[in-house]
Amino acid sequence: MTLLWIALLPLLGVLVPALNAQRSRMVCSLATALLPAIALLLTLMQIPALLEGEALRFAVGWLPELNLELALRLDGLSLLFNILIMGIGLLILLYAHFYLASDEPVGRFYAFLMLFMASMVGISMSDNLILLWLFWELTSLSSFLLIGFWSHQSDARKGARMALTVTGAGGLALLAGLLLLGDMAGSFSMGDVLASSDRIIADSRYPLMLGLVLLGAFTKSAQFPFHFWLPHAMAAPTPVSAYLHSATMVKAGIFLMARLHPAIADSELWTVVVSLVGTATLLYGAWFALFKTDLKGILAFSTVSHLGLITVLLGIGSPMAVLAALFHILNHATFKAALFMSAGIIDHETGTRELKQLGGLKKAMPVTALLTTLAAAAMAGVPLFNGFLSKEMFFTETLKTPVLGGLSWLLPALATLGGILSVAYSLRLVHAVFFKPAREAPPKSPHEPPHLMRLPVEILVVLCVVIGLLPALTATHLLDLATQAVLQRPLDFKLAIWHGVNLPLMMSVAALLIGTVLYWRHRDMRLFTRQFESVDARRVFERFVVAIGYRAEQFLAAFEGNSLQRYMTLLLSAAFVMGLIGLVQVTDLTGAAGNQPIDGVVILGAVMLIFGGIATAATHRYRLISLLMLSIVGLFVALTFARFSAPDLALTQLSVEVVTMILLMLALFFLPQKTPQESSPLRNVRDILLAGSLGLVIASLNYAVLTRETLSISSFFVENSKPGGGGYNVVNVILVDFRGFDTLGEITVLALAGLAIFKLLNRLRLFIPHSDGEGRVWSPDRYPAILTSVSMTILPLALLVSAFIFLRGHNQPGGGFIAGLITAVALILLYMARGVEWAQERLDFPFQPVAIMGVAVATLTGLGSWLFGYPFLTSSFGYFTLPVVGEFELATALLFDLGVYLAVVGATLMILANLGKVTTAHRPVPEQTEKDAETSSNPTSKEPR
Amino acid sequence: MIQHLIVLPVVVPLIAGILLLYQRQGMVRYKRIVSVVATSALLLVAIGLLNQAASGEVTYYALGDWQPPFGIALVLDRLSALMLLVTALLAVGAVVFACGGDDEKGSNFHGLFQWQLMGINGAFLTGDLFNLFVFFEVLLLASYALLLHGGGKARIQSSVHYVVLNLAGSSLFLIGVGILYGATGTLNMADMASRMAELPAEREGLVVAGALMLLVVFGLKAAILPLYFWLPRAYASAPAPVAALFAVMTKVGIYAILRVYSLVFGDQAGNLEALEQPWVWWLSLATLAAAGIGVMAARDLRLLIAYLVLISVGTLLAGVGMRSPEATSALLYYLIHTTLITGGLFLLAEMIGLQRGKPGTRLVKGRPMVQGSALALAFFIGAIAVAGLPPLSGAFGKALMLNAAEGSQRLWLWTLVLLAGLASLIALSRAGSTLFWRSHRGHLSGRPLPRCQWFGMAWLLSSSLLLVVFAGPVSDYTQAAAKQLANPSLVIDTLINDAGGTQ
Amino acid sequence: MELLYAITTGVLTASGLYLTLRGRTFPVVVGLTLLSYAVNLFLFSMGGLTTDGAALVNEGDGFADPLPQALVLTAIVIGFAMTAFVVILAMRARSEVGNDHVDGKKEDRE
Amino acid sequence: MSLWVEAFISLLLITGGAFVFVGSLGMAHLRDFYMRLHGPTKATTLGIGCMLVASMAYFWSIDGRPDIQELLITLFLFITAPVSAHLLAKTGLHLRLKHIDITQGKPVELRSEEVGKKPVPHPDKGHG
Amino acid sequence: MLSIALYITLALVVMALLMNLYRLTIGPDLPDRVLALDTMYVNSIALIVLLGLWLNSKTYFESALLIAMLGFISTVAVCKYILRGDIIE
Amino acid sequence: MIRSRAWLPTPVFSLLLLFVWLLLVRSVAPGHIVLGGALAIIIPLLTNRFWDARPRIKKPLLLLRFVLRVLGDIITANFEVAYLIANPWRKLNPHFVEYPLMLEERFTITLLASTISLTPGTVSANLRMDGKSLLIHALNETDEEALIEQIRERYERPLKEIYEC
Ligand code: NA
Numbered sequence A: 001m002t003l004l005w006i007a008l009l010p011l012l013g014v015l016v017p018a019l020n021a022q023r024s025r026m027v028c029s030l031a032t033a034l035l036p037a038i039a040l041l042l043t044l045m046q047i048p049a050l051l052e053g054e055a056l057r058f059a060v061g062w063l064p065e066l067n068l069e070l071a072l073r074l075d076g077l078s079l080l081f082n083i084l085i086m087g088i089g090l091l092i093l094l095y096a097h098f099y100l101a102s103d104e105p106v107g108r109f110y111a112f113l114m115l116f117m118a119s120m121v122g123i124s125m126s127d128n129l130i131l132l133w134l135f136w137e138l139t140s141l142s143s144f145l146l147i148g149f150w151s152h153q154s155d156a157r158k159g160a161r162m163a164l165t166v167t168g169a170g171g172l173a174l175l176a177g178l179l180l181l182g183d184m185a186g187s188f189s190m191g192d193v194l195a196s197s198d199r200i201i202a203d204s205r206y207p208l209m210l211g212l213v214l215l216g217a218f219t220k221s222a223q224f225p226f227h228f229w230l231p232h233a234m235a236a237p238t239p240v241s242a243y244l245h246s247a248t249m250v251k252a253g254i255f256l257m258a259r260l261h262p263a264i265a266d267s268e269l270w271t272v273v274v275s276l277v278g279t280a281t282l283l284y285g286a287w288f289a290l291f292k293t294d295l296k297g298i299l300a301f302s303t304v305s306h307l308g309l310i311t312v313l314l315g316i317g318s319p320m321a322v323l324a325a326l327f328h329i330l331n332h333a334t335f336k337a338a339l340f341m342s343a344g345i346i347d348h349e350t351g352t353r354e355l356k357q358l359g360g361l362k363k364a365m366p367v368t369a370l371l372t373t374l375a376a377a378a379m380a381g382v383p384l385f386n387g388f389l390s391k392e393m394f395f396t397e398t399l400k401t402p403v404l405g406g407l408s409w410l411l412p413a414l415a416t417l418g419g420i421l422s423v424a425y426s427l428r429l430v431h432a433v434f435f436k437p438a439r440e441a442p443p444k445s446p447h448e449p450p451h452l453m454r455l456p457v458e459i460l461v462v463l464c465v466v467i468g469l470l471p472a473l474t475a476t477h478l479l480d481l482a483t484q485a486v487l488q489r490p491l492d493f494k495l496a497i498w499h500g501v502n503l504p505l506m507m508s509v510a511a512l513l514i515g516t517v518l519y520w521r522h523r524d525m526r527l528f529t530r531q532f533e534s535v536d537a538r539r540v541f542e543r544f545v546v547a548i549g550y551r552a553e554q555f556l557a558a559f560e561g562n563s564l565q566r567y568m569t570l571l572l573s574a575a576f577v578m579g580l581i582g583l584v585q586v587t588d589l590t591g592a593a594g595n596q597p598i599d600g601v602v603i604l605g606a607v608m609l610i611f612g613g614i615a616t617a618a619t620h621r622y623r624l625i626s627l628l629m630l631s632i633v634g635l636f637v638a639l640t641f642a643r644f645s646a647p648d649l650a651l652t653q654l655s656v657e658v659v660t661m662i663l664l665m666l667a668l669f670f671l672p673q674k675t676p677q678e679s680s681p682l683r684n685v686r687d688i689l690l691a692g693s694l695g696l697v698i699a700s701l702n703y704a705v706l707t708r709e710t711l712s713i714s715s716f717f718v719e720n721s722k723p724g725g726g727g728y729n730v731v732n733v734i735l736v737d738f739r740g741f742d743t744l745g746e747i748t749v750l751a752l753a754g755l756a757i758f759k760l761l762n763r764l765r766l767f768i769p770h771s772d773g774e775g776r777v778w779s780p781d782r783y784p785a786i787l788t789s790v791s792m793t794i795l796p797l798a799l800l801v802s803a804f805i806f807l808r809g810h811n812q813p814g815g816g817f818i819a820g821l822i823t824a825v826a827l828i829l830l831y832m833a834r835g836v837e838w839a840q841e842r843l844d845f846p847f848q849p850v851a852i853m854g855v856a857v858a859t860l861t862g863l864g865s866w867l868f869g870y871p872f873l874t875s876s877f878g879y880f881t882l883p884v885v886g887e888f889e890l891a892t893a894l895l896f897d898l899g900v901y902l903a904v905v906g907a908t909l910m911i912l913a914n915l916g917k918v919t920t921a922h923r924p925v926p927e928q929t930e931k932d933a934e935t936s937s938n939p940t941s942k943e944p945r
Numbered sequence B: 001m002i003q004h005l006i007v008l009p010v011v012v013p014l015i016a017g018i019l020l021l022y023q024r025q026g027m028v029r030y031k032r033i034v035s036v037v038a039t040s041a042l043l044l045v046a047i048g049l050l051n052q053a054a055s056g057e058v059t060y061y062a063l064g065d066w067q068p069p070f071g072i073a074l075v076l077d078r079l080s081a082l083m084l085l086v087t088a089l090l091a092v093g094a095v096v097f098a099c100g101g102d103d104e105k106g107s108n109f110h111g112l113f114q115w116q117l118m119g120i121n122g123a124f125l126t127g128d129l130f131n132l133f134v135f136f137e138v139l140l141l142a143s144y145a146l147l148l149h150g151g152g153k154a155r156i157q158s159s160v161h162y163v164v165l166n167l168a169g170s171s172l173f174l175i176g177v178g179i180l181y182g183a184t185g186t187l188n189m190a191d192m193a194s195r196m197a198e199l200p201a202e203r204e205g206l207v208v209a210g211a212l213m214l215l216v217v218f219g220l221k222a223a224i225l226p227l228y229f230w231l232p233r234a235y236a237s238a239p240a241p242v243a244a245l246f247a248v249m250t251k252v253g254i255y256a257i258l259r260v261y262s263l264v265f266g267d268q269a270g271n272l273e274a275l276e277q278p279w280v281w282w283l284s285l286a287t288l289a290a291a292g293i294g295v296m297a298a299r300d301l302r303l304l305i306a307y308l309v310l311i312s313v314g315t316l317l318a319g320v321g322m323r324s325p326e327a328t329s330a331l332l333y334y335l336i337h338t339t340l341i342t343g344g345l346f347l348l349a350e351m352i353g354l355q356r357g358k359p360g361t362r363l364v365k366g367r368p369m370v371q372g373s374a375l376a377l378a379f380f381i382g383a384i385a386v387a388g389l390p391p392l393s394g395a396f397g398k399a400l401m402l403n404a405a406e407g408s409q410r411l412w413l414w415t416l417v418l419l420a421g422l423a424s425l426i427a428l429s430r431a432g433s434t435l436f437w438r439s440h441r442g443h444l445s446g447r448p449l450p451r452c453q454w455f456g457m458a459w460l461l462s463s464s465l466l467l468v469v470f471a472g473p474v475s476d477y478t479q480a481a482a483k484q485l486a487n488p489s490l491v492i493d494t495l496i497n498d499a500g501g502t503q
Numbered sequence C: 001m002e003l004l005y006a007i008t009t010g011v012l013t014a015s016g017l018y019l020t021l022r023g024r025t026f027p028v029v030v031g032l033t034l035l036s037y038a039v040n041l042f043l044f045s046m047g048g049l050t051t052d053g054a055a056l057v058n059e060g061d062g063f064a065d066p067l068p069q070a071l072v073l074t075a076i077v078i079g080f081a082m083t084a085f086v087v088i089l090a091m092r093a094r095s096e097v098g099n100d101h102v103d104g105k106k107e108d109r110e
Numbered sequence D: 001m002s003l004w005v006e007a008f009i010s011l012l013l014i015t016g017g018a019f020v021f022v023g024s025l026g027m028a029h030l031r032d033f034y035m036r037l038h039g040p041t042k043a044t045t046l047g048i049g050c051m052l053v054a055s056m057a058y059f060w061s062i063d064g065r066p067d068i069q070e071l072l073i074t075l076f077l078f079i080t081a082p083v084s085a086h087l088l089a090k091t092g093l094h095l096r097l098k099h100i101d102i103t104q105g106k107p108v109e110l111r112s113e114e115v116g117k118k119p120v121p122h123p124d125k126g127h128g
Numbered sequence E: 001m002l003s004i005a006l007y008i009t010l011a012l013v014v015m016a017l018l019m020n021l022y023r024l025t026i027g028p029d030l031p032d033r034v035l036a037l038d039t040m041y042v043n044s045i046a047l048i049v050l051l052g053l054w055l056n057s058k059t060y061f062e063s064a065l066l067i068a069m070l071g072f073i074s075t076v077a078v079c080k081y082i083l084r085g086d087i088i089e
Numbered sequence F: 001m002i003r004s005r006a007w008l009p010t011p012v013f014s015l016l017l018l019f020v021w022l023l024l025v026r027s028v029a030p031g032h033i034v035l036g037g038a039l040a041i042i043i044p045l046l047t048n049r050f051w052d053a054r055p056r057i058k059k060p061l062l063l064l065r066f067v068l069r070v071l072g073d074i075i076t077a078n079f080e081v082a083y084l085i086a087n088p089w090r091k092l093n094p095h096f097v098e099y100p101l102m103l104e105e106r107f108t109i110t111l112l113a114s115t116i117s118l119t120p121g122t123v124s125a126n127l128r129m130d131g132k133s134l135l136i137h138a139l140n141e142t143d144e145e146a147l148i149e150q151i152r153e154r155y156e157r158p159l160k161e162i163y164e165c
C-alpha cells in the first residue's frame, strides 16, 4: 500500500498547484512541494526493507483482458530513480520558484511539472509492461506541455511538437515491442518477463521486438540518430531542461534498457546495436557540444553525449558495466542538473545564453562561477569528483568488451575521444562564461541570484564532491541495490577513488590533457564544423512535417477528388464485384422450378418497361421528356403488380407515381431544363458498361431466385390473417399488424421527409425562370378556367373514393396509405387549378401537425395494447352489432391505419404544397430563430403551413 | 412496464419526437425540457437494459405479440444493450450542448434529434433484416434533415453526396434483403441463421450474393475504404451536436456487420461461415491508411476530427475482420471510447470555433480566446484520448486492439494502427499548438460560452477517464458480449427453437 | 416468363444506374427513381410470380406471397420520401451553388 | 350466362377495343397535333366506356345482382377527358405548334406577327 | 365466344398501346408526347378491365378508377408545366 | 376563412355522393347507407368552401334531356370520327373556329367546352381569358358559320336555360 501512495502522491500533487494557483507563489510552491516530499520520504523509508532483501510489490487488478494490473514494485533500480526523480524534482521546484517571472502562471507550471514527476515515478515503479508504457507516454505528453510552456515563442511550440512527435513515435514502437515481449514471455508482469530471458531470446520474433523496444528507448534517450529533438527542447524554461533533460525524462530510455536488461540483453545483437548506437551518440553529442554557442545548447549536446556513454555501458552489459552505467546515471543527474540550473541563473541574471554576450562573469557572480566550475569539473571527469569515478569505470569496461574481436581497440579509443571532447567542452563552458572577457554586453547587468535560488545548485555540487570523495560511503548501498535489481543477483564490488596506475587512469589523464589542448585549438575545428551546421534539425523536421501534410493533401485531392461520379462508380463497382462473386457460385442459373409460360400481355409489359427505362436514360438530357418516359415505367410497374396479383401494390405505385411526377416537375422548374453534353464518349461507354454489368448481375440473380421453389414463412400470414388479424387482405394485415412496426417506421420516414424538406425550403434563394427551356415566355393564363371548375367537381369525388379505399383496406386492396395519397393529390390538384392564394384561404390548417398527429395516432394505438398487458402494437378486433347498421367489425388496426392516413396526407402536403408555395407570397418564410418567434406577438399571415 | 423495457428505446424518442414536432415554432423552453428529459429517460432505460442483458440471457420482444420468425422481434443481448447505452450517453451530451443555442438555428431540431435516436436505437435492437432497413431509413432521413440544420452552402453540397450515395445504398440494401429472402424464405435474422445449417447447395451462391451486397451497404454506412468518401465533408460541415451524434452513425454500419455476419454466418453456416471476413479485414486496413493520410492533410479542426472518426472506423472494422472473440471484445471497448470521444471533440471544435470568431475551426493563427485555457485543457484531454495516448481510454482501446491481433494479422494491424496513431499525434499537436498557442497578440476574442455547451462537451470527454478507471468491469462486459456474439445458437435457440414457431 | 421478368428488372436497373452516374443532379434523381422502381420489381418477385391469386383470403385459393408485397409497399413509400428529399436538395443545391452539377463546381454552361 | 348475354358482352368488348384502337390510330397517324388530339379524346373514351359496360354486364350476369360500379370510372373519364384535351390543345397553341397547311382559320396564338421574336417577360411574372 | 372476344380486344388494346408508345417516342413536340402518355394511361384502364374479366375478379377495379383519376391529374400537371413552368403558383 | 353554416348545404349533391358511395361499395346494406349518408353530409361540408359559385339547376328535366342528347351525339360522333380516322383516303379539312360565347358562368362554360370536345369532330382548344369566346378545332369542317350555329342551338342554349336563366 505504501508503494501505491508513493506512486499516487505525486499524481495527486498535480491538483495541488492547480487548486492553489490563485494564492501567493510562496503558498503555491510550498503546497506543491509537500506531496512529493512525503513520497520521497516514504521511498527512503523503504530502504531498510530493501536492504534486507524484501521484494516490495503492490498489485491490484485493472484490465485483466490486457493482462494489465496496477502493479508497482520498488527495487533498487526504482529506488535509485525515485530518489533522483523526486529529490531533484524538489530542488527544481525550489529553483523554479525563483526562476519564473512574477506574471507567469506558476500554478500551471507546477501542475505540469508534477504531472511529469508522477509519470516518471510511474515508469520507475511499474511492475507491468503495459503500465510502464502508459506512464512512458505520459512523460512524453507532460514534457510536451513543459517544453511548450512559453507557448508564445515559436521555438517553444516547434520544439515541443518535435519532442512529442519523436518520443511519441518511439512510444508507439515501444507499445508494439512490449506487446510482443509480453506475448513472448507469456505475461505482462515484470517479474515473469524478467524471468523468461531464455524463452525471449530464443523466440524468432526477438530481433523485431528488440528493435521496437530499443526504438522507444533510443528516441526517449535522444540516442543518435534520434537525438535531434533534444537540443530544440531547450526552448523550455530552464527548470524544465534541468529536470527533464538531465535527470529524468531522457533517463527514461536508459531506465527501460536497465529494467529490461535481465530479460532481453543477453544476446550479441543487443551488445552490438546498443553499444554502437551509444558510441555514435557519445561522440556526436560531444562533438557538437564543443561548438554550440548557446549555453543550454552546449549542455543539451553534452547530455546527448553522456546518455550515449551510459548506453554504451548498458550495451556492454557486463555486471561491472551495469554498475558503471547506474553510477553514471546518478552522477550525471547531479552535475548536469547543477549545470543547467547555473545556466538558468546566468540566463536569468544576464538575460542571455549566448556565449558571445557572456564572459567575465566571475566578478559579478563569484559563487555561481565556483559552483559551475565544480560541476563542470565533475562533467569533465576531473578526479575527486563523482564524474571521474564513473567515467573511469566506463573506460575500464570498454577495455573488456569482447564482442568486436579484432577491433577491440576501437571502443576504448572512441571512449577516450569522447572523454577528450567532454573535457574540452566543459572547459569551454566555464572559461567562456566566467573568465574570458565578453565580446558583447549582455542585456542585463548581472549579479548573484537570490541565495535560495542558488541553494539547489549548491546542494547538487556538494553531492558531486561528496560522492566523488567518498563513493563507498555515499553511493554503495544505493548502487548495490540498483545493480541487484538490474542483474537479478548480488554483485560484489567496491567503489574507490584510487585503483592504482592502470590503463583507464591513463585514458583519463590523456583525456584531460588532450581535451585542454583541444579547447585551445577549437576555433580551427569550428571552421571545419560549420559546414554541418546548416542542417538545422528543427527546420528539417518542420519541413518534413509540412511536406508530409502537403503530400497528404495532394494525395487526398487526387484520391478522393470530391467527385460524386467517382464515388458512385466505386459503390456500383463494389456492388458488381460482390454480386458477381455470389453469382459465380450459383451452379445452375435456372432452378428446378423453371419458367412459367409467357403470354402476350406480359411481353407487352416487358416491352413497355424496357423501352421506358432505356428511353428515360437515353433522353436524360431533355429532362421533361425523360420524365415522361419515366412515367411509362411508373405506369407499367403498377400494371405489372396488377398482373402478378398485387392489387395493393398497383394502387400504391400508381398514386406514388403521380405524386412523384408532380414533385419532379415542381423541382424541375427551378433547375436547368436540359443537361449539357459533358461526359466524354469514353466515359459514357464506361458508365454504360458498369451499369449494364450490374444490371446483368441483378437480372441473373433475379432469374436464379425466380426459377427456384419459394420457401417462405408466408403461409403463416395467410392462415392467420383473418383469425389473428381480423382482415381478409393479407398484405394489409401484414402492414398494420404482423409487421406494423415497419409501417410505423415508414410513416415516420415520410413525416421526416416533410420536415427535412421544410428545412430545405427555408432561406431558399430562387432562380425563377422567366421563360421555358426554348426561351418562350410563359402563357399568361395562370388558372385555366375549365380546369378550375373541373377540379371543384373532382375534389368531393376523390375524397369519397379516398374514404372508400381507406375503409375497405383491411379486407380488400386499399388502406390508409393509398387513401392518404389520393386525398393529398386531390388537394394538390386544387393548388394547381386555383393557385396558392385561393387554396390557402380554404385550407387553413397547418400540415406539420397533421403529419405528426398521424404518427401519434399510430403510436398511441400501439401503446394501447400495454393497457391489456400485450406488447407494443398488438392489435385487437371485434364484431359488433348495431340496430339498422347490422354487424360490423372494429379493429385497432383501423385506428393504426388512420394514423397512416393522416401522416401521409400531412407529409405529402408538407412536401408538395410547401414546394409549390416557394414561388408565391406564401412561401416558407426565412426561418426566424425560435427566440424571435416567441417574442413576436402577432403571427404573420405568411405563416408557412 | 418492465416487460416493455426493450421497446422503450424506440418508443421514448418516438413519443418525444411527436411532442416536439407537433408545433413547429416557439416554446423553446418546453422543447428543451422535453428533449433533455426524454434523452435522460433514454439513458435510464439503456442502463436498465444493460443491467438486464448483463445476466447473459438473450431476451426478445415480439412486437404485436407475433412470435418470431413471423412478427418483428426486438432482440436484446449484451451487444445491443451496449450500443444503446453508448448512444444514450452520446445523445445526452449532444442534446444538452444543443440547448446552448444550436437548437435555435433552424426548425424542429429537438424533434428531429429524437427521431434520429429512434432510428439508431431501432437499428440496434431489431432482429429482423427488413426492419433494419426501415430503421436505417429513419435514421438516414433524420440525419439528412439534421445535417442541414442551420443551412449553409457547405452543408448543402456535402449533403448531396451523402444523400445520393445513401439512396443508392438503400436500393442495394433492398436487393440484398430481397435475395436473402428469396433464398432462405425468412427475414428474421435468427431464423435465417438457423436455416443456414441446412441450406441447399444450389442456394449458396444466392446467399453469398445477398450477403455481400449487404456488406457493400453496411460498408457504405460504416465508411470503409472505397465507400467512405461521403464522410469527411459531411461530418465536418454538420452542426456540432449533430456531428456529435453522427459519431455513432458509422458505428451503426459496423454494428450491422458485426450482428448480421456473426449471427447468420456464424459457425452453423458451414461453407458460408465468415464469408465477409477477408473483405472487411483488408479494406479496413486500407481505410486506416487513407484516414491516416487524411488526418495529416486536414487543415480544419472539424475535418481533422472527421478523419479521426475514419481512423476509428478502420480500427474497429479491423477488429471485426479479425473475427475472434478477443478482437470483438477489444473493438467493443474501443467503440465505446471512440464514439464518445469523437462526439465530444466535435462539440469542442464548435466551441473553439465560436470563440475564435472569424477564423473558426480553420487551423490558422487567430486571436487568443476568452476561455482559452479551459478550452485548451479540454482539447488536450480530448486529443490524448483520441490519439490513443495514456492515460486515457484511447490507449487502452488501442492496446487491446493490438493485443487481440494474432499471427500475421499483427504485422499489418500494428503497423497501420501505430502509424495512424502517429499521424493523429502529429496532426493534433499541430492543431492544438496552432489553435491555442500560436495566436495574435491583441484583444481576447469571443464571448464566454454557454454552460450547456461546457456540460455537453465535458460529459462526453470525461467518459474517457471513466473508461480507464473502470476498464476492468467494462472489459469484462465486452468480453462476455463477444463470447455471446460468437455463439449464435444462443439467439437462435431463444428466438426460434424455444419460442416454438407459433404464437 | 421469369426470364423476361428478370431481363426487364435488369434493364431498368441498368438504366437507372446509368443515370445515377451522370454529372448533373436532376438526371441522378431521375435515375434513383428509376432504380427504386426496378428494385421494387426485384423485391416483389422474390416471392415468386403468381398470375392469379391476390392475397385476399376470402377470394380464391391460390395466393401470391403477401410478404414481399408488404415489403415493397413499405419500400415504395420510403423511396418516395427519399426521392422527394433528394430532388428538393438538388434544387436547393443549385440555388446555393449556382449550378446543378453534383459536385457543385463546374460553371453552368447553359 | 346466356348466349345472348355473352354475345352482347363480346360485341361490346370488341367494339370498345376497336374504338380504343382507332383512337390511338388517329393519334399515331394524323398529320398535325390538333388533329391527333381528336382520336384519344373521343374514340378512346367511348371505347373504354364500352368495355366498362361490358364488364358491368359480365359481373352482373355472373353474380346475379346489379353491379354498376364501373359506371364511376366512365363518369370520371367523361369528366376528365375533354378537360385534358382542352389543356393539351392550349399547350399546343402556347407552343405554337404547326398545323397542316389546309387548316382553315388562324387562331391568334399561331399568327406569327402577333408576337415579337424576343421573349418578353410576362408582367405577371415577378422575381418571386 | 367470350374468350375469343377477349383475345381480340386484348390484341386491339395492345396495338393501341404500341401506337401510343410510337407517338410518345417520335413526338415530335412535347404536347404530342403528353397526349400519347395520357392516352396510354386511359388505354391501360382497358387492360385492367380485361384482366378483371380474364381472372373473373373485381379486385382490380380500384386500380382502374385510380388510373382514370390520377392519369388526368398527371396530364394536368404536365400541361401546366409547359404552359406556366410553375405548376403551383 | 370561408364557412358555411348549414349542415346540408347541397342536398342534390349529397344524394349524388351517396349514390356514388353505394356504387363503390356495391351494396345497399343498411350499414353502408348509414355510412354513405354520413360521408355524403360530411364531404360537402368539408368541400363547400371550395365552391366559389355553386351553379343551380333551374330546369332538371331539361338537363336530363340534354344529357341524353349529348350521349347520343357522342356515340354517333364517335362512329363518324372513327371513320374519318380509319379511312386513309379520306381527305380531312381541319378548321380553327373562334366561337363567341353567350354563357357567362365558368362552370357552364366548362360544361359546354367538355360537350364540344366529346362530340362530333370538335375539340375546344382554348377559352379566352376574358371568357368571351372559345377557340374550337374541328377535324373536318368547311362551314364555320354552320358549326357555330349548330353548337349554339344544340348545346349552348340548353345549358343557358338549365343553369343561368
Ligand atoms: Na391494403
Ligand code: NA
Pocket: A915, A916, A917, A918, A919, A920, E086, E087, E088, E089
Ligand atoms: Na410554385
